[in-house]
Amino acid sequence: MTTSPVGRRERKKAATRQAIADAALRLFLDRGYDQVSVHDVADAADVSPSTVFKHFSGKEALVFDQDEDHESDLVDAVRRRPAGQSVLDALRRHVLDTWPPIAEHPQRAGFVDLVDSTPALRAYSERMWTRYTDALTAAIADECGVPHDDLACATLARFVLDIPSLTRGRRDRRAAVETIFDILARGWTPPPTT
Numbered sequence: 001m002t003t004s005p006v007g008r009r010e011r012k013k014a015a016t017r018q019a020i021a022d023a024a025l026r027l028f029l030d031r032g033y034d035q036v037s038v039h040d041v042a043d044a045a046d047v048s049p050s051t052v053f054k055h056f057s058g059k060e061a062l063v064f065d066q067d068e069d070h071e072s073d074l075v076d077a078v079r080r081r082p083a084g085q086s087v088l089d090a091l092r093r094h095v096l097d098t099w100p101p102i103a104e105h106p107q108r109a110g111f112v113d114l115v116d117s118t119p120a121l122r123a124y125s126e127r128m129w130t131r132y133t134d135a136l137t138a139a140i141a142d143e144c145g146v147p148h149d150d151l152a153c154a155t156l157a158r159f160v161l162d163i164p165s166l167t168r169g170r171r172d173r174r175a176a177v178e179t180i181f182d183i184l185a186r187g188w189t190p191p192p193t194t
Contacts, residue, residue, distance in 0.1 A: 017055045020045040021065035033118040060124040078139040092181040
């Protein structure tokens with residue numbers, strides 16, 4: 001099955017959005033979040049401030065430019081998994097395909113420092129992760145045929161979303177992700193003593 005190519009207008013909008021996000025991150029990393037205005041971002045991206053607001057809901061959203069994509073990708077990993085694949089295996093595959101490349105991005109450390117050192121960005125990030133948790137919990141619950149407030153579904157969603165912080169600093173991130181999913185699949189057992 002072939003998908004129709006994205007039209008010129010959509011490609012241009014996507015390119016403009018990416019140029020704005022790239023300019024914003026570059027400025028935020030260079031000068032600090034509070035020292036950069038939306039006008040500064042617009043100038044750096046060679047667009048008007050109104051164009052910035054057509055693509056982003058606010059200044060914080062400039063930092064988290066792919067927020068909506070991440071949420072829909074998580075939900076799609078559960079809802080559009082191949083027949084016969086478990087929810088847990090679908091999430092394992094999704095995390096293994098997406099998290100290690102993000103963690104290895106050369107700007108990752110600067111991005112994390114920017115968010116951690118800026119109260120407005122920390123608060124935005126926490127709201128974003130809460131929304132992710134709610135959306136992923138609902139998708140898992142729907143697949144299991146249980147209410148959206150099911151504790152087991154919420155727990156699974158929460159652990160999956162905490163994988164980036166749990167694997168931060170690990171030498172082999174892929175192995176760390178696999179270990180976490182093994183624990184989720186089989187339950188925790190104490191490590192062997194030496």
